[in-house]
Amino acid sequence: MNIILLTAEDLTGDTCAEIRDQRRCQHILSVHQAQVGERIRAGLLNGNMGSGIMTTLQPDLIIIEDLIFDEPPPPDLPLFLVMALPRPKMLKRVLQTVSTLGVKKLVLMNSYRVEKSYWQTPLLEPESIREHLILGLEQARDTQLPEVILEKRFKPFVEDRLPALIAQTRALVAHPYSETPCPTGLTEATSLAIGPEGGFIPWEIEQLEACGFEGVHLGKRIMRVETAVPFLLARLFH
DSSP: OOSEEEOGGGBSSSSOEEEOOHHHHHHIIIIIOOOTTOEEEEEETTSOEEEEEEEEEETTEEEEEEEEEEEOOOOOOSEEEEEEOOOHHHHHHHHHHHHHHTOOEEEEEOOTTSOGGGGGOGGGSHHHHHHHHHHHHHHHTOOOOOEEEEEOOHHHIIIIIHHHHHTTSEEEEEOTTOSSBOOOSOOSOEEEEEOOTTOOOHHHHHHHHHHTOEEEBOOSOOOOHHHHHHHHHHHHHO
16 A cells, blocks of 8 residues: 555545545554654545545544645556456456556456356455455555446457447557567557457457457467566556
């Protein structure tokens, strides 16, 4: 937690907030080791960043006063990310990673190699998704919550809705058997599709290319999704 992220529900006035949930209280006390009177970095979810003064530090209640939100959050990554739904154990890490790196719109979609049981995980409940996105924001000192969309049917999504979502962007699909190396140092608005473990099947690649995606590769090494995501984003946007 490199920034204490506050919500509108935490605010008790224009310049005062109360934190009562165990996770944040414990982190502030044990990791930050905050002291009464100390000014700490804080941010308002979907708002600005700033700071406030610790006035009460208890295991179940932390009060921050003299809050000032006068700094804009870091700039968003100019990326629309489309991913085949990862296995649940990996999903938590992926959500935190994309949130930390500044992705603000993410679609998790079905694919032939996505097991049906993945869609039953409680990690896809809105509150669980929000929790892991917030952990990523706290790590990055960001306040802007990403949007996550679930698409359980590949063909209708790619044919009917995806073309409008990638309009006016450079659309790339990461595929190890494509002929084009992944570009670097992009500044333009970009859409990126990443497949499941084992990659998209050939028919899915054909559908994505028909939608406007260009296949790119990262070399001969095959990576896990959790490795490929930060590698691709770092390569694309330096």
